[in-house]
Amino acid sequence: MRGADAVYLLWGELRLDNPAQIVPLLQTPPRGQAQELWLVVRAERLDWSESAYTQLLDAAERWNGSGGLTGVQIDFDSSTGGLRGYAEFLADLKTKLPNDLQLSATGLMDWQANASDESLAAMASALDEIVVQAYQNTTTLPNYDRYLRATERLDIPYRVAVVEGGEWTAPKHLAGDPYFKGYVVFLLAPKFRGGAR
Template identity: 45%
Template sequence: MWVALAALAMAGCGKADPDRVEAARYDSVWLWAGVRPTDAVRKASTVYILDGEIRGRPARFAPLRIAMPKAPNPHLWLVVRTDTLDWPAGAHSDIVARLDRWAAAGNRVDGLQVDFDAATRGLDGYADFLSRLRSALPRRYKLSITGLMDWSANGDPAALKRLGGIVDEVVIQTYQGRTTIPGYEAYFRRMKGFPLPFKVGLVDNGRWHEPAGLADEPNFRGYVVFLLNDR
């Protein structure tokens, strides 16, 4: 009897948790500097790779990767994280040169992603910045941005529509640090009719239960998982 109970307990412990985010289940991931590549990276069809940051006063580009990626199979996005929209002179041309070097190395480079926490009330100014950036990018490169869940609830519809004419996608972040933001379901109830092509960003090992109706949204393009090192 005790043997049977122990076996049942072990089986229960090994049962997959459907609400825990496991990167291996998804085909798109973010790979940040300092995070060890895992099987999820090697299996992914799309990888967003943090290449550097534009930060400081005055702002400057700080590279975060020593080696250039060499991955001919997945689609790659070069990610630039920034805490300012006051970019230094030459930043646009420098980023295009980095994209070109990635492509020349044999990578399938889709484009540039800007990781910036634009305030919901500042979306119109953000659109001005992105419009200038889009003009500087060759058409062979797409433009992606990260976005906040609050955009869906309180974003100005006109500003969101304007962004839709500039960027190719927005990846809505549902986490902070290593943890899924509680109450995300309420934000996604307001996603109906979201006017931009969008993906949903999840954090590895976070909690996620897909809200009703999300998969039916015409502009929904799937998920991206933010990878973390094991503690």
């Protein structure tokens, strides 16, 4: 974590078979310092039970300690057509978070390219930032530069997530976009590092 501008750590997963429980993957709050620290939950469904929200809020309180937590990030692969419903979920979650915590979400590149203006506006209203994923598993997605040209439709601060060791040439327009906050590098386990592309 030392020296990083922002760190996103996967704390837990809410799995498809149980909307009542987030399965913790990190048992203790992280140590070290970063300018921004985000607690990440990977979600496979959006109909969370109250017990799952309670789990998340309790974990966020523990992680926040003396104010070191920036916010919560939700990692959910919504279809482009389902963004309005996802935005409603996020807006509701935002009301449950303490006022000093921000809300982030990972985003698919198809969203800014093909979602309706109304859907993107709803997402921007619910979130403090979005992290657009330019990879899948260990591979940089093809035509990422074409999809990322549509980030001009994102009326919200955003970062672009790239995979460690993957192919990447920075699209020129990003440097001049006032909403662009930089990159997030998805770090691979050692056994996967040789296969990134």
